[in-house]
Amino acid sequence: MSDRWYNALAGRSIGFPTEDQNERSSAGASRRAKRDGSDRLKINTPKALVRQNLPLETWIQIPDSIRAAYREWRPTPLLRAHRLEADIGATSPLYFKDETRNIAGSHKYLTALAQAYYHAQSGATALVTSTAAGQWGTAVAAAAQRFGLRCRIYMVPGSYYGKPGRRVAMEMLGAEVLPAPPDSAGRTSLSAAMTHAVQEAASSEDLRWVLGGSEPFAILHTTTIGIEAVEQLKAAEGPEAVERAVLIGYLGGGKNLLGLGLPFWEEGSSTSIRSIESTAYPLLTRGAYRFDETDDSGSSPRAAMYTLGYDHVGSQIQAEGMRYHAAPRLVSELLRRGDIQAAAYDEPEVFESARRFFRSEGVLPSAESAYAVHDACLQATDEVNRGRPVVFCLSDHGYYDANAYRAWLDGELAPRVSALPSRRPAVASTV
Amino acid sequence: MTLTREEIKTTVTAALVEGAGVRTQKDIQLDTLLLEGGLSLSSLSFMELLIHLEDRLGVDLEDGVVMAADLRTVRDLVELVERAVEEESQ
Numbered sequence: 001m002s003d004r005w006y007n008a009l010a011g012r013s014i015g016f017p018t019e020d021q022n023e024r025s026s027a028g029a030s031r032r033a034k035r036d037g038s039d040r041l042k043i044n045t046p047k048a049l050v051r052q053n054l055p056l057e058t059w060i061q062i063p064d065s066i067r068a069a070y071r072e073w074r075p076t077p078l079l080r081a082h083r084l085e086a087d088i089g090a091t092s093p094l095y096f097k098d099e100t101r102n103i104a105g106s107h108k109y110l111t112a113l114a115q116a117y118y119h120a121q122s123g124a125t126a127l128v129t130s131t132a133a134g135q136w137g138t139a140v141a142a143a144a145q146r147f148g149l150r151c152r153i154y155m156v157p158g159s160y161y162g163k164p165g166r167r168v169a170m171e172m173l174g175a176e177v178l179p180a181p182p183d184s185a186g187r188t189s190l191s192a193a194m195t196h197a198v199q200e201a202a203s204s205e206d207l208r209w210v211l212g213g214s215e216p217f218a219i220l221h222t223t224t225i226g227i228e229a230v231e232q233l234k235a236a237e238g239p240e241a242v243e244r245a246v247l248i249g250y251l252g253g254g255k256n257l258l259g260l261g262l263p264f265w266e267e268g269s270s271t272s273i274r275s276i277e278s279t280a281y282p283l284l285t286r287g288a289y290r291f292d293e294t295d296d297s298g299s300s301p302r303a304a305m306y307t308l309g310y311d312h313v314g315s316q317i318q319a320e321g322m323r324y325h326a327a328p329r330l331v332s333e334l335l336r337r338g339d340i341q342a343a344a345y346d347e348p349e350v351f352e353s354a355r356r357f358f359r360s361e362g363v364l365p366s367a368e369s370a371y372a373v374h375d376a377c378l379q380a381t382d383e384v385n386r387g388r389p390v391v392f393c394l395s396d397h398g399y400y401d402a403n404a405y406r407a408w409l410d411g412e413l414a415p416r417v418s419a420l421p422s423r424r425p426a427v428a429s430t431v
Numbered sequence: 432m433t434l435t436r437e438e439i440k441t442t443v444t445a446a447l448v449e450g451a452g453v454r455t456q457k458d459i460q461l462d463t464l465l466l467e468g469g470l471s472l473s474s475l476s477f478m479e480l481l482i483h484l485e486d487r488l489g490v491d492l493e494d495g496v497v498m499a500a501d502l503r504t505v506r507d508l509v510e511l512v513e514r515a516v517e518e519e520s521q
Contacts, residue, residue, distance in 0.1 A: 018452040041465045041502040043474050046494050050478040122494035211475075301473030 001074045003062055006223040008262045009055035009216060009330075014337075016329055017304040019291045042202045044209045046122035049115065052217035060220065062114075069113050069146065070224065073102040078232035078391070083360035090380040092246075093237065093389045096373075097229050097260060100363060100397035103173075104139040107256050107395045111221035112139035112210075116147045119208050126150035128201050129210040130180060130193035132320040133368060134159050134166035135396045136213055136253075141175035152200075152207065154180040154193045159320050166400040187313050190324050194294075214253035214328035222259025225393060230263055233389060241389050242267045246379050248392035250371040251277040251284065251342070252321045254328035256395035261340070273340040274379070275331060276371040280315040283308060283327040284335050284342035292326055305332040317347050318404035318413070319367040343375055350374040351408040354398070366396035367404040434488070434516055440509050446483050447505075451476055461506040469504070477502075490515040 008014060052060060062070070081094045099107035119127060127144050130153070131137030137153040144151035153175050160167060160179040170177045180193030201209035226247075233242055247264060249257030261273035277283055287306035294303055294310075307326035308314070317323060327335070334340045347367075354370035356377070357363070365373050376392040379385050398405070407413055434442075444459045451472060453459060463469045465477065472480070481492050492515050500511055 018450070020452050023452075039464055039466050039468070039503050041472065041474060041477055043478065043498045043500075043502070045475060045478060047478060047482065047492070047497070050475065051482055053475070054479060054482065122498070215475075301475045 001067070001071060002224055002227040003067060004059040004227075005052075005062060005220045006227060006263045006266065007052065007055070007058055007060055007220055008223075008258070008265065009053075011058040012265065012339075014055065014330070014333060016333060017291075019302060019304070023291065044201055045211060046118040046124075048118045048121070049215075049217045052220050053215060062224075063117065065147075066114050066117050070110070074224065075228040075232070076101055076225070078229055078236065079361070080236070081357070081361050084357055084377070085380065087356055087360050088377050088381055090377075090390075091383060091386045092380045094376060094380040095233065095236070095389060095391045096361070096376070096394040097225055097232075097391065098363070098394050099225060099256065100394060103142045104135065105397045105399070106135040106139055106366075107222055107225060107259060107393065108136050108139035108213075109142060110224055110259070111218040111255060112136070112143035113146065114221040115210055115218070116140070116143035116149060119210070120147040120149055124149060124208045126152070126207050127210050128152045128154070128197050128204075128207040129213075130154045130156075130190060130197040132156045132159060132190040132193070132323060133366065133396075134163055134170070134400060135321065135366065135368075137170050137175070137177070138166065138173070140210055141170040141173035145174045151175040153177045154197050154200075156180055156190055156193050156320055156323075157182075157188045158316075162403045163400050165402075169400070185311075189313055190320070191310070213255075214330075216330050219254050219258045219262070219328070219330055222255040223263050225256070225259040226261060226263030229260060229391060230267055233391065237389050243270055244388045246272045246274065246385055246388055246390045248274045248276060248372045248376050248379065248390065249395065250319075250322065250368050251275045251327060251331065252324075252368055254331040256369075256372070256393040257340075258330065258334075260391070260393040273334075274375060275327075275335070275340055275342045276375045277342065277344045278314075278317050278319060278322045278371065279344045279346050280317045281308065281322055281324065282344045283324075284331070285344045287327065289332060289336055294326065303329040305329045306335065317367075318351075318401070318407060319347065319371065321366075321368040322371070345371060345374055348408065348413045351405065351413070353377045354405075363394060364398040364401075364405075365394060366398040367401050369393075369395045369398070433520060434513075436509065436513060439488075439513050439516065440505075442487060443484065443505065443509055443512060446480055446487070450480055450483055459505055461504065461509065463505045465502060465504060465508065484512055488512065488516060490519045 183192040247261040264271040292307040353374035372392040380390040
């Protein structure tokens with residue numbers, strides 16, 4: 001198991017645009033009414049984590065306590081999907097990196113552990129966060145109890161009421177789980193849940209907001225996935241296979257996608273990284289690249305990213321973890337540089353692929369992970385890729401997602417093609 | 432290391448211009464607010480700024496001290512750094 005994380009910001013000299021102060025202030029003025037009125041800057045994030053958001057070192061040593069926790073389920077297997085290949089008539093070897101085999105059933109446990117550790121080291125006693133589908137909340141709940149921290153989780157109401165099993169798991173891990181209130185317009189979303197968690201932490205001396213779902217440091221912590229996969233693929237297909245691989249993950253916070261993909265860049269330039277999203281939230285395929293809010297209150301940092309607008313609420317889809325108005329800033333920057341590719345699919349066809357995967361390989365993917373499964377099936381049968389290994393991240397299991405598949409089995413899902421126009425041109429920014 | 436308050440203010444304002452999108456040092460006064468109505472910094476960009484200052488000045492700004500600090504204006508930031516510089520020199 002690797003004892004280091006890979007920091008692509010340093011390894012690939014990646015920087016983020018800085019918003020002009022006047023633009024930032026102007027945007028802030030329109031949001032001021034939504035804030036709590038305090039002019040005190042509340043610091044929530046340990047310095048060690050923020051340091052990992054900077055391009056300072058390419059390889060970062062994993063602290064012993066985190067490595068000890070990782071060893072309990074890592075390295076995870078890179079499995080060849082032989083039966084699925086036969087089922088779909090694959091012309092390429094199809095592999096999946098199985099990240100479902102931990103207490104949270106999710107790759108998100110990698111960074112939840114790291115963040116809980118750094119918060120505990122800096123004196124925290126309690127964490128608060130928001131969760132959509134529930135994987136992130138479960139991961140934070142598990143990590144918090146491991147490092148002796150109390151934990152409060154605001155869950156998107158659709159999941160809170162629709163996934164009672166997920167809620168039970170978090171509560172069994174010691175977390176207090178609450179339905180996130182709707183925003184001022186009465187809408188519920190991950191963004192609204194995040195807003196509530198942020199504001200609660202800001203008004204509390206006790207709670208620390210765990211913001212890390214899509215921050216570069218969270219992605220850094222998941223590069224353990226790709227570091228392992230590089231060596232496993234070399235062993236399975238030979239060293240040259242790594243340079244030709246097609247790597248696939250769904251677009252959420254960027255952790256499964258880039259956690260798998262980024263370490264391959266250290267091996268070869270022709271590696272293809274594919275970000276898969278929903279047609280209901282076509283962030284990379286139809287969003288505009290510009291500065292925008294990362295939540296709908298303006299309480300959290302603005303960032304340059306592909307966005308549909310901070311107040312955008314797309315069609316209801318089962319993959320709650322993909323219902324977010326903007327792509328993570330690192331994913332956005334990589335797309336802007338032309339380093340990754342993006343594709344969007346409707347949920348019914350995605351769930352059909354999930355069923356084929358479940359029947360052939362015996363693991364039910366989460367509704368979110370099903371998007372990666374679907375694209376992997378298409379890539380592995382595309383003549384363009386003949387012979388190239390196709391690898392996707394099976395990021396989370398779907399055993400708490402029964403209601404999502406129930407809706408599909410009952411024929412309640414319809415194609416969710418977005419009515420948004422095609423992508424607008426990117427706004428010029430300074431780096 | 433011995434730095435005057437003016438030297439620390441100059442270092443802080445230079446870091447704000449370099450890393451926080453502030454156009455010129457003239458835009459930054461000791462009474463300038465860190466949040467809205469002033470520099471409109473996020474907590475994350477503020478922490479990134481502190482890390483740059485740590486590296487530039489060779490000081491350690493401990494999490495507990497920063498999280499407990501009453502940070503509202505550039506003066507508060509300068510005084511925070513000033514105390515760290517003093518402790519480092521003792």
